[in-house]
Amino acid sequence: MRRRWLDPRVQEHIAFASLWIVMIVVSLPVVGIMGYMLYRGASALDWQLIADAEEGLLPAIVGTTWLVGLTALIAAPLGVGAAIYLSEYARPGPLLRIIRLAIINLAGVPSVVYGLFGLALFVIMLGFGRCLAAGACTLALLVLPLVISASEEALRQIPAGLREGSLALGASKWQTIRRVVLPNALPGIMTGLILSIARAAGETAPILFTAAFYWLRDPYPNSLFDEIVAMPYQLYVMASEAPGVPIEKKWATAFVLVALVLGLNLVAIVVRARLRRRRW
Amino acid sequence: MEKDTTTQAPITPDITDSAERPTGDPDFLQAALDPGRTGPVQSGEEHRVKIETRDLRIFYGDFEAIKGVDVTLRDREITALIGPSGCGKSTFLRSLNRMNDEIAGTRTEGQVLLDGESILAPGTDLVSLRRRVGMVFQHPNPFPMSIYNNVVYGPRLQARLSRTEADEIVERSLRGAALWDEVKDDLHKSALDLSGGQQQRLCIARTLAVGPEVLLMDEPCSALDPTATFRIEELMIELKEHLAIVIVTHNMYQASRVSDRTGFFLLGELVEFDLTTKIFEDPEDERTDAYVRGRFG
Numbered sequence: 001m002r003r004r005w006l007d008p009r010v011q012e013h014i015a016f017a018s019l020w021i022v023m024i025v026v027s028l029p030v031v032g033i034m035g036y037m038l039y040r041g042a043s044a045l046d047w048q049l050i051a052d053a054e055e056g057l058l059p060a061i062v063g064t065t066w067l068v069g070l071t072a073l074i075a076a077p078l079g080v081g082a083a084i085y086l087s088e089y090a091r092p093g094p095l096l097r098i099i100r101l102a103i104i105n106l107a108g109v110p111s112v113v114y115g116l117f118g119l120a121l122f123v124i125m126l127g128f129g130r131c132l133a134a135g136a137c138t139l140a141l142l143v144l145p146l147v148i149s150a151s152e153e154a155l156r157q158i159p160a161g162l163r164e165g166s167l168a169l170g171a172s173k174w175q176t177i178r179r180v181v182l183p184n185a186l187p188g189i190m191t192g193l194i195l196s197i198a199r200a201a202g203e204t205a206p207i208l209f210t211a212a213f214y215w216l217r218d219p220y221p222n223s224l225f226d227e228i229v230a231m232p233y234q235l236y237v238m239a240s241e242a243p244g245v246p247i248e249k250k251w252a253t254a255f256v257l258v259a260l261v262l263g264l265n266l267v268a269i270v271v272r273a274r275l276r277r278r279r280w
Numbered sequence: 281m282e283k284d285t286t287t288q289a290p291i292t293p294d295i296t297d298s299a300e301r302p303t304g305d306p307d308f309l310q311a312a313l314d315p316g317r318t319g320p321v322q323s324g325e326e327h328r329v330k331i332e333t334r335d336l337r338i339f340y341g342d343f344e345a346i347k348g349v350d351v352t353l354r355d356r357e358i359t360a361l362i363g364p365s366g367c368g369k370s371t372f373l374r375s376l377n378r379m380n381d382e383i384a385g386t387r388t389e390g391q392v393l394l395d396g397e398s399i400l401a402p403g404t405d406l407v408s409l410r411r412r413v414g415m416v417f418q419h420p421n422p423f424p425m426s427i428y429n430n431v432v433y434g435p436r437l438q439a440r441l442s443r444t445e446a447d448e449i450v451e452r453s454l455r456g457a458a459l460w461d462e463v464k465d466d467l468h469k470s471a472l473d474l475s476g477g478q479q480q481r482l483c484i485a486r487t488l489a490v491g492p493e494v495l496l497m498d499e500p501c502s503a504l505d506p507t508a509t510f511r512i513e514e515l516m517i518e519l520k521e522h523l524a525i526v527i528v529t530h531n532m533y534q535a536s537r538v539s540d541r542t543g544f545f546l547l548g549e550l551v552e553f554d555l556t557t558k559i560f561e562d563p564e565d566e567r568t569d570a571y572v573r574g575r576f577g
Contacts (some may be wrong), residue, residue: 091384092384159421161417161419161421162421162423162424163382164379164382164415164417164421165417165421165422165423165483165486166423166433167379167382167410168377168379168410168414168415168417168487169410169411169414169433169434169437169486169487169490170406170407170408170410170411170434170437170438170490171407171433171434171437172407172437175437179433179437180423184424
């Protein structure tokens with residue numbers, strides 16, 4: 001028996017150190033980006049930035065909130081419903097494989113394509129015009145694959161024993177899903193949904209042609225078919241086209257947007273932690 | 281699929297042998313030694329036929345897991361099904377309440393008659409079948425909800441229950457499963473906080489709550505310690521006063537302790553089926569003899 005080249009305890013130290021370095025490298029960009037934005041935009045980051053009557057970000061924050069709220073309302077039933085069908089009802093076969101492939105591909109479609117598709121379908125063909133509803137529908141399409149795969153994963157986590165226990169008591173498939181499977185899959189489903197929404201909140205391209213304006217006389221929407229202002233588009237125009245915006249304000253705006261998205265992600269983490277405290 | 285148990289040592293047919301018996305609980309020892317309890321069915325004694333299978337064949341895809349089984353299961357008796365892992369005894373058991381339907385690619389041929397009526401006929405109502413033929417699984421699988429809600433889960437699938445009706449069902453079922461005294465003050469606590477043995481008795485209570493005529497038990501004690509196992513066995517002997525019990529077990533002590541009749545499965549065939557005393561003391565088939573003496577499996 002030959003001796004190992006390295007003592008296992010030394011290996012352990014090396015492995016631990018390498019993984020630790022990887023962790024630092026991975027988390028550096030987030031900290032770096034946030035820090036840099038804060039550094040560049042700190043001087044503009046005040047209550048005025050948000051609440052200023054003429055140029056404040058509040059309308060854009062409200063617009064984005066409406067947008068993602070509506071997106072969630074559309075994407076949740078569609079996505080969860082599709083996931084239930086796929087994981088509980090669909091029989092394995094070529095059709096199912098094709099559907100899955102389509103969903104995976106949908107997740108890979110560039111967001112600007114969603115934007116153009118939304119423009120063609122919702123804005124022009126269905127005659128919504130460039131408005132809140134058209135933007136939310138477009139964003140819903142964008143996050144649908146994420147919601148479906150997260151929900152499917154959550155449903156798959158439910159032990160088969162629970163399903164069998166329910167069926168053996170004379171429950172129908174739907175009763176089993178409704179009373180045992182869904183309530184226990186809810187934490188996973190909610191987490192997926194919130195993460196998707198966070199993604200939608202930061203997207204620019206899908207709302208570029210379908211919903212958002214840079215400046216509106218009346219920036220708060222009164223109906224689903226009203227035009228809106230939204231955070232990512234605001235930032236996009238500010239950074240690329242709008243004349244005379246001080247550089248600090250651009251950075252501060254970017255910081256607010258990222259903070260909004262991170263805030264949503266944080267909510268997802270808290271929800272997951274709270275609901276996951278049960279065991280089987 | 282099926283885990284090996286450690287109890288496949290050579291079998292002593294003497295069921296009063298106390299070596300296996302749990303210690304430390306005088307009540308249960310007393311109950312075990314009480315001569316007044318229901319004894320096993322004797323030769324010549326015949327209860328009513330409850331379930332009959334005729335040339336039952338079950339396929340997973342192309343694999344024939346059950347190869348033509350004819351057997352008669354009787355009311356108010358405990359029938360034990362024994363045999364090595366993968367011999368098809370669980371598959372057979374699951375055909376009696378059509379749980380195999382839930383596994384894609386399963387096909388069943390032949391006949392299964394419950395009170396003389398086919399349960400394989402097209403249009404058979406699976407809901408009422410499964411309420412008549414209840415099932416307890418290998419791993420305790422209480423729902424992640426309160427003890428109370430676990431018990432009323434089945435009844436509430438069919439009807440809205442008043443508070444008093446629900447309370448009544450919960451108490452009767454938990455008493456029936458010998459769990460009431462232990463949990464009556466904690467009915468609204470999570471079922472997952474119970475011990476493994478209590479969870480399994482809760483699963484039995486949950487099944488009793490829908491009023492079954494037959495109770496199928498798929499290795500119900502293999503995940504339990506000896507004391508919990510013993511309680512379940514006691515419970516089975518009480519329950520057979522009212523219903524037919526079919527139990528799949530790897531534990532031959534268990535089969536010999538609780539059952540009236542025993543069937544020995546091997547490679548998808550029912551090799552031998554007879555009174556338990558006969559199977560363990562004087563089996564006809566030499567394969568049965570070898571198995572119950574622990575020479576293989």
